[in-house]
Amino acid sequence: MNEILSIQNLSKNFGKIKAVDDLSFTVEKGTVYGILGPNGSGKTTTLSVITGVLHPASGSYRWFGNKPGKWERKRMGSLIEIPNFYPYLTLFQNLQIVARIKNVQEEDINRVLGITDLLRRKYSRFDTLSLGMKQRLSFASVLLGDPEVLVLDEPANGLDPEGIAEVRKIIMSERDKGKTIIIASHILDEVEKVCTHVGILKMGKLIASGRVDKLLVMDRVVTMSAPDNTKLKEILEKSGLVKSIKEDVDSITATILSETEPGEINKYVIEKGITLTRLEVNKPTLESQFLELVREQN
Amino acid sequence: MKKLLKNELTKTLNYASFKVIMTLHFVLFLLIIIVFSRIDIAVPGFSMRNLFRFPDVWATFAWIASWFNILLAILVIVLVGNEFSFRTFRQQVINGLSVEDLVIGKGIIIFLIALYSLLLVFLSGSVFGIIFSHNFEFADLFSKSYLLAVYFIQAVGYMIIGMLFAIIFRNNSLSIIMFLLYFIFIEPIIRRFFSPEVRQFFPVKIISHLTPPPEVLTIASEKTIENSTGTSNFDFESIGLIPHQLSLFVTLLLAIGFIALFVFLIFQIMRRRDL
Numbered sequence: 001m002n003e004i005l006s007i008q009n010l011s012k013n014f015g016k017i018k019a020v021d022d023l024s025f026t027v028e029k030g031t032v033y034g035i036l037g038p039n040g041s042g043k044t045t046t047l048s049v050i051t052g053v054l055h056p057a058s059g060s061y062r063w064f065g066n067k068p069g070k071w072e073r074k075r076m077g078s079l080i081e082i083p084n085f086y087p088y089l090t091l092f093q094n095l096q097i098v099a100r101i102k103n104v105q106e107e108d109i110n111r112v113l114g115i116t117d118l119l120r121r122k123y124s125r126f127d128t129l130s131l132g133m134k135q136r137l138s139f140a141s142v143l144l145g146d147p148e149v150l151v152l153d154e155p156a157n158g159l160d161p162e163g164i165a166e167v168r169k170i171i172m173s174e175r176d177k178g179k180t181i182i183i184a185s186h187i188l189d190e191v192e193k194v195c196t197h198v199g200i201l202k203m204g205k206l207i208a209s210g211r212v213d214k215l216l217v218m219d220r221v222v223t224m225s226a227p228d229n230t231k232l233k234e235i236l237e238k239s240g241l242v243k244s245i246k247e248d249v250d251s252i253t254a255t256i257l258s259e260t261e262p263g264e265i266n267k268y269v270i271e272k273g274i275t276l277t278r279l280e281v282n283k284p285t286l287e288s289q290f291l292e293l294v295r296e297q298n
Numbered sequence: 299m300k301k302l303l304k305n306e307l308t309k310t311l312n313y314a315s316f317k318v319i320m321t322l323h324f325v326l327f328l329l330i331i332i333v334f335s336r337i338d339i340a341v342p343g344f345s346m347r348n349l350f351r352f353p354d355v356w357a358t359f360a361w362i363a364s365w366f367n368i369l370l371a372i373l374v375i376v377l378v379g380n381e382f383s384f385r386t387f388r389q390q391v392i393n394g395l396s397v398e399d400l401v402i403g404k405g406i407i408i409f410l411i412a413l414y415s416l417l418l419v420f421l422s423g424s425v426f427g428i429i430f431s432h433n434f435e436f437a438d439l440f441s442k443s444y445l446l447a448v449y450f451i452q453a454v455g456y457m458i459i460g461m462l463f464a465i466i467f468r469n470n471s472l473s474i475i476m477f478l479l480y481f482i483f484i485e486p487i488i489r490r491f492f493s494p495e496v497r498q499f500f501p502v503k504i505i506s507h508l509t510p511p512p513e514v515l516t517i518a519s520e521k522t523i524e525n526s527t528g529t530s531n532f533d534f535e536s537i538g539l540i541p542h543q544l545s546l547f548v549t550l551l552l553a554i555g556f557i558a559l560f561v562f563l564i565f566q567i568m569r570r571r572d573l
Contacts, residue, residue: 051392053573074394084389086309086380093308100301101393141393 002029003065004149004180005050010059011204012045019045021204022059027182027197032175034191034212035184037201043184044081046201047153051078063149074102077142078151083134087127091118091137094126095144104145112140115170131158139167143174150174150181156190168194222262225251225278226269235272241265251278299402306403310377319373323366324418330362331422335430349512350430353442357512359423360449363415364509367453368481370411371460375473378404378464388573397568404461405561412453420446445509448550452508455553458560459501465567498544501556507549 006026012019020042027033035043048054050061052073063072085094095109113119116136121129129137135158142150155171156164171194175181185191191198192212199209208215226232233252236242241264242254256265262281269276310316335350349358381387387400395403423446427439460477467473481502489497497503544552 053388053391055570055572070391070394070396070399073392076394078392080388080392082385084385086384086386088314089308089312093312097305097308097390098393100305101390101395103301 003027003062004029005061005063005182006065007046007050007061008059010046010049010061011057012042012049012054013057018204020049020056023201023204023206024059025199025206025209027180029180030178031197032171032181032183032195034195034198035182035201036186036188036191036198037184038186041186041201042204043186043201044153045204047078047080047151047182047184051076051080051151053080075147076149076151077144077147079138079142079155080151080153082157083138085126085134085137085141088125090123090125091129091140092122094137095141098141098144102145102147108144108146112143115143116140117166132160132163135159136163136166139170143170148179150179152181152183154185155183156185156187220256220260220262221253221282222256222265223251223253223278223280223282224265224276226274226276228274232269232274232276235269235274236265239265239268241268302399302403303406306407310407313377313380315376316373319369320414323369323415327363327366327418328422330365331359331426334358334362335426347430350426352427352431352438353440354512355423355427355430356419356442356445357509359419359426360445360509361511363419363449364452364506366415367456368478370415370453371456371477372474373411374404374408374457374460375464375477376470377407378461379468379470379473382464382468383470391573397573398565401564401568408454408457408461411457412450415453416446416450419449448508448546451550451553451557452505455505455508455557458557458564459505462560462564465564499552501560504544504549504552504556507544508546508553 004027008024010023011021023042023046025033035046037043045054049056050063050068052068052070061068064075066072086097089097091113092109095112096106098104099106099109110119110122113122116139118133118136118140121133126134126137135155139155142152150171152171155167159167168190171181171183175194181194183191183195195212197210198212198215200207200215224232229247229250229252233245233247236245236252236254241260242256245252245254254265256262262279266276266279335346337346348354381390381400381404390400391397431438460473463473463477463480464470467476485500485502489500489503498507
């Protein structure tokens, strides 16, 4: 049984708004599936349906090949939207409640608090935590009982850069253990770094899906300046390193081939006697990637 | 089931408002029965002390305890409403409970609160009964003790109605306000539109009439009602001071029927709505 999750023609609307529109995809065992989309594209709604809190308007989904129910949910660790805990209970008591629901030994609580670096706050009330710590506690709760499937909705939300790096490290180590992970995110970079597969949502519809390395290959855009921009442009055009090039007021913008490293450009132009005063690699935005994908679809 | 119980206890017993309300409930109940037992109205052939003797003490104490049912119902509204406002009902479903488990969990708490309240009435009733009854037959002791069971059903009934309101409105302050308005105004006003025979079958009326005041107190209020026909009638009715025609047994069966209906509604609403 390799199919962990399969969604067939799932739709969900809130009043007249179609939050999820005829969505179908499957997630295989051991893959990290990223659901990518801008805010309001239906990511959280999709995850809320498959974790049992929203009723689908039509369509269906299966977990582990079964009709979904509470026993399937106990085998998953899910983090949907914001951390939901009892503010007046301690971290330990809050995790005790989760452990009892999932039939997990209470000894596991210390392990997950350790992973998320919250052990010294074990007996603090939940409402005394900072936002980042609350998010980390959600993560601890997700990891409780070492579930075979993780469902994560914007796991890096509200975390500082260090926290984001930690969470990414945890996700990667879970991935390397062979866990199946489903992540919703609007951050292209996050999905690119951790996912093996990706589905792109727009207005509740799946506009593209497939392996990350096939779907998200993109050209990088580099912005450069030199004392003489016109000369720089001429040199680059002949170099064979760039796809297209455009001159702006005080800089030039070049789309470079995906196998080209920005450093190579620098090296090349220095050899030609030009010193760059600015070299900036622009990460393609999700929006531009979308436009690209939508264009490809048509 | 055992884990469900443990979780409900962790959530409830550590909640500050729960501790405060239950302490108030305990202290006020004891204060009221102590104060009540010290009043002696000199009516020829009647002594307030009779109310504290076996077997009448069960009726008296069940009646006094029933004053606190609204408090217990509000407590349940807060406990259920918190699960919505903390979004923990939602989280527990995500973690692996069914919506039925959520309802059963709160049902357990309602049962335990009613059981505790029953024990309080039973223990204080026993103590006062022993103090006030000079010599009593063993049969006297238990002849009206079924009223304890009736009180238990009533307390459960109030709390189930509270839970229903909390699940409909999902917001503590709105649920509490609607619950109180329903008890004090809405149902009494609706009842006005029906004939007296039909009126007595409304849920609040049925459930609040399970523990009628001791007979000596109703004689006085009955007179008042006869004198005041018209507008002020429902004041007496709403606080349960009107003698009703249905027998206690029929009232009890109807009350259990209403509780079953409300439990059914709670399950249906929880199953159909998104969390």
